[in-house]
Structure formats: structure tokens, C-alpha cells
Amino acid sequence: MELSNQLKTLADKIIMLKDKIETEESTKHAFVLPFINILGYDTFNPTEVVPEFTADIGIKKGEKVDYAIFDKNDPILIIECKNWKEKLSVHNSQLFRYFHVTKTRFALLTNGIQYQFFTDLDEKNKMDSKPFLEFDITNVKENVINEISKFHKSNFDVDHIVNNASSLKYIQEIRKQINNEITNPSNEFVKLFANKVYAGRLTEKVMDEFKELVQKGFNQFISEKINDRLNAAINKEAEKQLTEQIELIVDESKVTTTEEELEAYRIVVAILRRKLPINRIVHRDTQSYFGILLDDNNRKPLCRLHLNGGKNYIGLFHENKTETKQAIQSIDDIYLFEKELLDTVGVYEKN
Structure with a gap:
């Protein structure tokens, strides 16, 4: 890589x-x-x-x-x-x-x-x-x-x-x-296929017709193969998104968002407003963490807040999208990570 x-x-x-x-x-x-x-x-x-x-x-x-x-x-x-x-x-x-x-x-x-x-x-x-x-x-x-x-x-x-x-x-x-054969079929290449599908004599006129048919046939075959692979990839992605949505619904039914988490979210919004409009900063609560996302896209995490355990942490994300946890004494400590939060926004906006 x-x-x-x-x-x-x-x-x-x-x-x-x-x-x-x-x-x-x-x-x-x-x-x-x-x-x-x-x-x-x-x-x-x-x-x-x-x-x-x-x-x-x-x-x-x-x-x-x-x-x-x-x-x-x-x-x-x-x-x-x-x-x-x-x-x-x-x-x-x-x-x-x-x-x-x-x-x-x-x-x-x-x-x-x-x-x-x-x-x-x-x-x-x-x-x-x-x-x-x-x-x-x-x-x-x-x-x-x-x-x-x-x-x-x-x-x-x-x-x-x-x-x-x-x-x-x-x-x-x-x-x-x-x-070369696909873009400009040779006579040998055309004959190879014409002999398999045409019973008559391969006159010059017939060869000219089959040259165009062979070219079209190959282009259609390649296009269909590409479309099949694209559709398979799209269906796989759609299936993955549906699974994630179902898991999210199940998780959300077991989650209670605290006032402390909402106050922490408002602090993050206050930091990021200099680069983003408020409607692009979305929170999503789960059983294990309180997530804050860009554009409500779980592939664009801005940070995660871990406030329900014995110790509190803020999870920060860098260019490789791996989470780095930093301990915080209170939600006011979120202000200490202003640069990291703004840098994360910069990575997503650049990409």
C-alpha cells in the first residue's frame, strides 16, 4: 500500500x-x-x-x-x-x-x-x-x-x-x-468467428459485414461483463448498508442519550462551526459510545465520546480513520482538542 x-x-x-x-x-x-x-x-x-x-x-x-x-x-x-x-x-x-x-x-x-x-x-x-x-x-x-x-x-x-x-x-x-483485434479485427480473427456461425461462402462483402458484427459483439460482451461487476458491487454495498442500518436501529432501541453527551455534542459543534454549517454535524448514540459524524455518514467520524464508563475519553480520528482515545477529566477538556477536530474536518473536505 x-x-x-x-x-x-x-x-x-x-x-x-x-x-x-x-x-x-x-x-x-x-x-x-x-x-x-x-x-x-x-x-x-x-x-x-x-x-x-x-x-x-x-x-x-x-x-x-x-x-x-x-x-x-x-x-x-x-x-x-x-x-x-x-x-x-x-x-x-x-x-x-x-x-x-x-x-x-x-x-x-x-x-x-x-x-x-x-x-x-x-x-x-x-x-x-x-x-x-x-x-x-x-x-x-x-x-x-x-x-x-x-x-x-x-x-x-x-x-x-x-x-x-x-x-x-x-x-x-x-x-x-x-x-488490436477488438478495435480493428483482422481477417483471420473475423474468419474464426464467421466460420462458426455462418454456413455460406465468406465473400468480401460477407467479411466486411462480419468484421463489424465481430467488433460489436466483443464490445457488447465487454460492456455486459463490466455492468455485471458494477451491479454486483452496488448490490453488495447496498446489502452492507442495509445490515448497518438494521444494526443501528437495534442499537438505538437500547440506548439512552444523557444530557452530558448532548452538552459535549454542543461543545464539538461550537468548535467545528468555523469550518462547517451546523446541519452537517450530526450525533449518533450507540451502546458503546456517543458518535459525532460529518453529514450523518458513519464513514466520516469526527470524534467519539466515551462518557459512560469509569473514565471518560474522547476518540479522535486521523487520516487513516483509526481512533485514538484521549482521557478527559470533564467535557470542558474537549476544547483542548480543537486543532485535532478541525484537522479531521480538513481531511474529509480535502478528499
């Missing part, structure tokens, strides 16, 4: 700054170095991250790759960077030459937004022409985050990554082919 959040933060930064970044050097510093840091490597430690790493090629001396990440004095990943505005496809030949003369099994080509990871699956010590892992950092899927995590310093295992790279590479290519 931490890696996912770090990548999301970097992605937001890239979206916000990219139009202000003009050069390759700026791209490195603003986009690529933070990504290396996210992988757990210290960009200020020259034994871990070496900028302008020398990769002499035959009679060509002084050839340098932008960064090399080291482990135990050996390079484990070389990185070639380009300006974020440049397409990567025209630059992999340069990285191909560097890969051949280093001991690394992995190479990364990036413009700070698009990332392409290569290895040597096809021929030992010779970089493959196609990446085994490719993603856009501003739109990273959960399964890709899992693959990125394997390059983290704490997880890095050459054999594990290489063994998995083959299936990744082919799955990636298969997905591309599926996308």
Missing part, C-alpha cells in the same frame, strides 16, 4: 509539473530520481546510484548511461532517460548497446512518464527488443504495482524477476493483440 501511495503522489506531481519541464535534465531531476527513491535506493549515495555510468563500447570510449543502480559493487539496473515529451521507441537501440557491455540483467528506458523494463530472455547478455514490463506512471494498475515492487531494494531478486519476466512479456503482447 505504501508503494502504491508513493507512486500516486509522484504521478500527481508529474501531472502538475510536466508542462513546466522543458529539458531532459529537468525530467531526470523532477520525475526519474524520485522514482528511483521510491524503489528504496539513495540517489545521494554513489555506491548505490551512479549517475553518468561509463559503458565503453568497443573502440567507442566514454559512452555513458544516465544512471546505474548498484548492489555489492555490481550494476543491477541501468537507466537511460529522455525528455518527457519524447517517444521512447526511437531510443532503445542506444540502451541495447549499453546493456551488452555491462553485467546487469535489467535495463530501464524512461521519459519520466513512460517506463519500459528490458532483460535478456531471447539471447543471453543481449537485450530483448521488446520490454517485459511497460507502464505509464500516471495510470498504473494494481497488477503493475506488484511487478514494480519486485525492483524495490528490499525485494530485489534477479532470478525471481527473470523467471517471471517471460510470462509478463507474452501476456503484455497478448493484451496488445487482443486490443
